[in-house]
Amino acid sequence: MEYIQEVPILPENQRTVVTLGKFNGVHRGHQKLIRRVAELGIKQGWKKTVVAFSNRDKKLLTNQERIHMLNHMGMELLVECTLDKKLMHMSPEDFVKEILVKRLHAAHIIVGPDYRFGYQRKGNTKVLKQLGEIYGFEVEVLSKEMDGTREISSTYVREQLNEGNIEKANELLGYHFSTEGEVVHGRRLGRTIGVPTANLIPPREKLMPPNGVYVTRTHFGEDSYMGITNVGYKPTVGGEQFLGVETYLFECSEDLYGREAKVEFFHFVRPERRFESLQALKEQLDKDIETGKKYGNPL
Numbered sequence: 001m002e003y004i005q006e007v008p009i010l011p012e013n014q015r016t017v018v019t020l021g022k023f024n025g026v027h028r029g030h031q032k033l034i035r036r037v038a039e040l041g042i043k044q045g046w047k048k049t050v051v052a053f054s055n056r057d058k059k060l061l062t063n064q065e066r067i068h069m070l071n072h073m074g075m076e077l078l079v080e081c082t083l084d085k086k087l088m089h090m091s092p093e094d095f096v097k098e099i100l101v102k103r104l105h106a107a108h109i110i111v112g113p114d115y116r117f118g119y120q121r122k123g124n125t126k127v128l129k130q131l132g133e134i135y136g137f138e139v140e141v142l143s144k145e146m147d148g149t150r151e152i153s154s155t156y157v158r159e160q161l162n163e164g165n166i167e168k169a170n171e172l173l174g175y176h177f178s179t180e181g182e183v184v185h186g187r188r189l190g191r192t193i194g195v196p197t198a199n200l201i202p203p204r205e206k207l208m209p210p211n212g213v214y215v216t217r218t219h220f221g222e223d224s225y226m227g228i229t230n231v232g233y234k235p236t237v238g239g240e241q242f243l244g245v246e247t248y249l250f251e252c253s254e255d256l257y258g259r260e261a262k263v264e265f266f267h268f269v270r271p272e273r274r275f276e277s278l279q280a281l282k283e284q285l286d287k288d289i290e291t292g293k294k295y296g297n298p299l
Contacts, residue, residue, distance in 0.1 A: 001070040003078045004062075006047045007103045010047070015107040016077070017046040018100065020115065022154065024058030028174040029145040030110065030151045036110050036142060038074040046107050049077040051099075058207035060157060060173070064182065066208060075211075081102075092123030140157045157199050164210045164268040176264040177216075179206055179245060184254045197246045198256050200263070208243065208263065211272040213288050215295045218247050219262040225249040228285075228292040229263055232272035248285070250293060266298055288289050 010016065017040045019033040026034070033049065041048035050070055061069065063080070070078055074282065081087060090098070095118045100106040117123040129139045143149040150173050160169040161177065170176050181200035202208055218225055227249040245263055252262035269291050274295065275281040 001067065003067050003080070005080050007051075007079050007081065008098050009103050010105050012105070013104060015046045015220050016104050017041045017044065017108040017110065018047045018051060018103075018104060019110045020051040020117070021112070022156045023050060023066065023070075024055075025173060025219045026066060027145075027152055027154065027157055027158055027172055028062075029214055032072070032142055032145050033110050033112065034070065034075065036140070040108055040110075041074070044107070047077055048075045049079065049104060049106075050075050051104075052080045053081050053083050054148045054215070059152060059205045060161075060177075060207055061201050062180075062206055067180075068247070069075060069153050069175075078203065090133075090183075092118030092127050093131060094118075095123065096128070096135060100137070101135045103256060106137045108140065110140045110142060112144060114144075118245050133298060151168055152212070158207065161207065161209050165214065166209065166214065166265045166268055167207075169227075170266070176266065177209070177299075178264040179203075179208065180260065180262045181245070183259050183261050185257060198246050198261060199244055199246050200261055201242055203247055208245075209241075209268070213264050213269040213272070215267040215269060215292045216247060217264045217266070217297070218249060220256060220259050225242050225252045225294075226292065226297055227252075228269065228288050229265070230272060248289065250289075267295055 012099055014026060017037050019037050021030065023030050031042070037050070039049050040046065067078060070145070088263045101107065108133070111125060111128065115125055125139065125141045132139045146152065147156070150156060160172065166177065180200040183198045183200055183201060185199070208231055212228045212230070214230040214231065216227055218227055227247045229245055229247040231243070231245055233243065247263060269288055275284065
């Protein structure tokens with residue numbers, strides 16, 4: 001999949017099927033739009049395109065994670081647009097004419113019912129359909145994915161993640177929330193108390209769940225191990241400058257330093273807290289490990 005940070009001018013004979021939005025998380029609602037893009041793109045031979053508008057919010061998915069997911073779902077072009085003054089002050093018609101028609105040669109556009117665009121968000125699905133009749137593209141509006149009576153949205157996912165409700169966040173996302181990074185050297189205190197750990201620093205832009213201990217599964221290429229993970233600053237041993245992700249892996253004794261890891265989260269065990277001694281910390285970690293092993297190996 002091609003990833004571009006400004007809207008390209010495609011060849012005249014290249015038509016596209018496009019969906020637009022923030023796609024911060026690519027949750028089940030987003031996936032519904034993307035699956036339809038994939039379906040039409042394959043059927044009609046159109047370039048399968050996602051236009052994502054970025055902001056400064058913490059990310060449910062980093063750019064690299066989002067690229068990987070969209071590529072896996074069959075997208076061919078991801079255009080990431082920064083919401084700068086020029087873009088924010090374009091009228092709805094100018095946005096359609098300059099971006100969707102002249103540059104992307106859109107043949108078919110797929111959006112949700114609450115899609116807004118153009119200056120002061122004056123453009124909506126009705127306006128988009130009217131402009132489609134003028135400029136020669138079809139507009140398809142898909143209904144929202146629902147969780148009971150509530151719409152699935154990035155805001156809803158964030159709420160659940162911020163509360164440590166990992167099971168619900170994963171249900172809304174349609175995949176397991178995770179973070180990725182290189183295993184780095186920690187203080188190696190885990191080894192002194194019989195609980196060696198793999199440490200990584202999550203990307204700064206990544207939204208993380210509350211500090212605490214979680215049941216997790218960590219992937220190293222094709223190998224994966226269940227374990228327990230502490231998200232936080234290690235208050236018992238003097239604290240760390242940066243938020244860390246420290247994982248004790250069940251049934252793994254390999255040297256993992258320098259390897260790329262992906263940590264998937266399944267269940268919140270307890271908040272992070274300071275212990276009076278390393279022995280007290282060791283006793284609690286033994287209990288956490290027992291909890292993690294009882295959780296089992298999820299699908």
